[in-house]
Amino acid sequence: WVLTNRKPEHRKGRVQLIDATQWYKPLRKNLGKKNCELSEEDIRRIVDTFLTFEETEQSKIFPNAAFGYWKVTVERPLRLKGIDPEREYGAKEIKALRETAERADDAPPVIKKIHKPGTAPDPLRGLFEKTIRGKQRVVEYEPDTERRDSEQIPFLECPACSEPGYLPTPEDTRTAIEAFLRREVLPYAPDAWYDPASVKVGYEINFNRYFYKPKALRTLEEIRADLLAVEKEAEGLLEEIIGGSLGTKGLEKLIWGSGK
Structure with missing residues (x-):
């Protein structure tokens, strides 16, 4: 170095x-x-x-930015059968539900907070719009720790970061992370969100990523030739074993006897 x-x-x-x-x-x-x-x-x-x-x-x-990344925790809502999908549950209630209720992908998510009217929704940051008792409200769901995941998002998701010496601003960070999640996560988990407070910055230099040269695969002709050679060798060994242990007459008797 x-x-x-x-x-x-x-x-x-x-x-x-x-x-x-x-x-x-x-x-x-x-x-x-x-x-x-x-x-x-x-x-x-x-x-x-x-x-x-x-x-x-x-x-x-x-x-420099080619080696940097944001590590982001991605949350999914806790979904439990038998709950009231329009009710806010307290911490003690949620703890009890975790121990007794059954998880299911098609069950309603557990609401841990219903925000006051006027709160702006922001699904990627865990603020979801939901109809509560006939009115539109913004809610937060209880995250399911068993479905928690993380993503390592490269700095180069930020176009300006490809310029030497440029460091991402907070706005660059938000834009790059959310663009990545919309493209790579939401199509497979539309109820996912991330906590901005969980974002950590890391750097990694992986030489194999830049210099590794995979060995060329063998051609079909080479593989076929090897298979034919092995097959021919196996046939020769079989003839040698049978012929050597039984002799010609014994081999004929074995063949005729097996045909009866």
């Missing part, structure tokens, strides 16, 4: 990853688990790649 807070202008807001896994010299004799080392040539190659600061097969350059 080369870390500094005094980057030249062309490196600011960017991270360079170098794959030097194939640049090494094997040792003549292992030193414990160590079986290779960097030669002077390998070191020079790494340094030159770093100083050149260009995109190659072994050198990748990314904006």
